[in-house]
Amino acid sequence: MGERGALNILQIVNTRWWNAEAAYALTLSRGLRDRGHQVLIMGLPRSPVILRAEKENFTTLTTFNLWGFNPYLLHRGFHRFLGFLRQGEIDVINAHRSEGYCFIALAAQLARRRNSTGRPALVRTRGDMRPVRSNPLNRFLYGKWTDKIITSGEVIKRGLCRDLKLRAHQVRTVYGSVDLERFHPFLDRHTKREELGLEEGLKLIGMVGRVGYIKGHRYLIHAAAKILRGDPSVRFLLAIKEEDEDIRRLKELIARQNLSPYFILTGFHPDIENVMATLDLGIVASIGSEANCRVVLELMACGKPLVATQVGIIPEIIEHGVTGLLIPPKNSDALAEAVCSLLKNPEKSRYLGCEARKAAEKRFHRKRFVEETESVYQEALEIAKK
Numbered sequence: 001m002g003e004r005g006a007l008n009i010l011q012i013v014n015t016r017w018w019n020a021e022a023a024y025a026l027t028l029s030r031g032l033r034d035r036g037h038q039v040l041i042m043g044l045p046r047s048p049v050i051l052r053a054e055k056e057n058f059t060t061l062t063t064f065n066l067w068g069f070n071p072y073l074l075h076r077g078f079h080r081f082l083g084f085l086r087q088g089e090i091d092v093i094n095a096h097r098s099e100g101y102c103f104i105a106l107a108a109q110l111a112r113r114r115n116s117t118g119r120p121a122l123v124r125t126r127g128d129m130r131p132v133r134s135n136p137l138n139r140f141l142y143g144k145w146t147d148k149i150i151t152s153g154e155v156i157k158r159g160l161c162r163d164l165k166l167r168a169h170q171v172r173t174v175y176g177s178v179d180l181e182r183f184h185p186f187l188d189r190h191t192k193r194e195e196l197g198l199e200e201g202l203k204l205i206g207m208v209g210r211v212g213y214i215k216g217h218r219y220l221i222h223a224a225a226k227i228l229r230g231d232p233s234v235r236f237l238l239a240i241k242e243e244d245e246d247i248r249r250l251k252e253l254i255a256r257q258n259l260s261p262y263f264i265l266t267g268f269h270p271d272i273e274n275v276m277a278t279l280d281l282g283i284v285a286s287i288g289s290e291a292n293c294r295v296v297l298e299l300m301a302c303g304k305p306l307v308a309t310q311v312g313i314i315p316e317i318i319e320h321g322v323t324g325l326l327i328p329p330k331n332s333d334a335l336a337e338a339v340c341s342l343l344k345n346p347e348k349s350r351y352l353g354c355e356a357r358k359a360a361e362k363r364f365h366r367k368r369f370v371e372e373t374e375s376v377y378q379e380a381l382e383i384a385k386k
Contacts, residue, residue, distance in 0.1 A: 010092070010094065012097070018052075020291065025096045032373070039058060040058070041058050093108055121148075126156055142166060152176055155313055174369065174372045183298045185303030188274065202233050203343065216285030219329075231340070238263065239266050250265070287330050303357040306356060325338045
């Protein structure tokens with residue numbers, strides 16, 4: 001352990017793409033480093049999280065192959081990783097993915113640091129709505145070889161405890177966080193609206209993020225006609241990643257509904273906070289997943305009224321009628337009714353936006369996120385000493 005309680009922490013993020021888990025891990029790593037801890041990030045060579053980590057001057061590790069299918073490479077990767085743990089000064093290992101976790105856990109059990117008692121503490125962060133397989137191996141890995149488990153929501157914690165027969169004290173929910181300085185209600189909304197070609201007086205309703213079946217864009221498209229009948233001044237913004245394969249189908253659906261003049265599809269912007277600033281109302285229409293749901297936190301931090309579906313951890317983040325409106329998934333009529341109710345009641349919309357910002361400041365700030373994780377690490381270290 002470093003001086004003055006500083007820890008040497010290994011974050012393992014073996015994801016091939018940039019997703020909520022990768023963002024969660026990198027955000028956590030920044031916060032831990034800012035608090036004086038030494039953070040190493042281990043992942044796949046040239047993966048987005050590794051490239052971003054290197055840009056931010058984190059020490060990265062990409063030489064330990066613990067998640068392939070080649071027995072020779074796995075054997076070599078495991079022994080290299082075990083040697084690294086035995087020779088290094090890692091205090092805490094925080095694994096964010098299931099791939100290779102059995103090898104990570106075994107190495108953590110076998111590792112004994114020089115001139116020290118105990119072994120590295122092992123923490124498993126679970127930010128995935130998919131259930132863990134309830135088999136003897138997973139019950140042993142999570143129940144016996146994992147010192148502490150962090151989940152990104154209570155719904156995930158309940159599932160783990162049920163499926164793996166874990167006790168509640170073994171699992172701690174630590175909600176994600178949002179950059180309150182980057183996302184805030186006082187951003188300039190006019191410049192980006194001019195770039196989008198929006199005339200004065202038009203109301204903008206938007207969805208932000210990748211396109212995919214699970215994200216529910218089609219339900220907003222199906223709700224659009226009803227919304228426009230109630231308020232023809234509405235326009236719809238879809239800020240999406242251009243490389244998504246479903247964009248063509250999305251455009252075809254909009255055209256079939258004769259809604260093309262009312263929809264703006266724009267590629268994903270690096271300054272996404274300025275895109276959010278243009279919105280009068282944010283929509284999250286997902287039909288599943290949402291184990292982290294960064295976009296909800298970002299819209300809340302921007303002080304935007306929200307209509308969101310009751311999936312994943314969203315009902316744990318949004319208080320219905322206070323910080324947003326919750327609707328059932330796969331229900332275009334409910335979506336249209338919720339949107340129309342807010343368009344007709346600007347005072348209610350302002351109230352929801354203000355309360356959303358307050359909730360973001362109180363519950364989802366970075367300091368709280370990092371401190372709660374540090375607390376879990378300390379508990380794990382005590383267990384690892386035994």
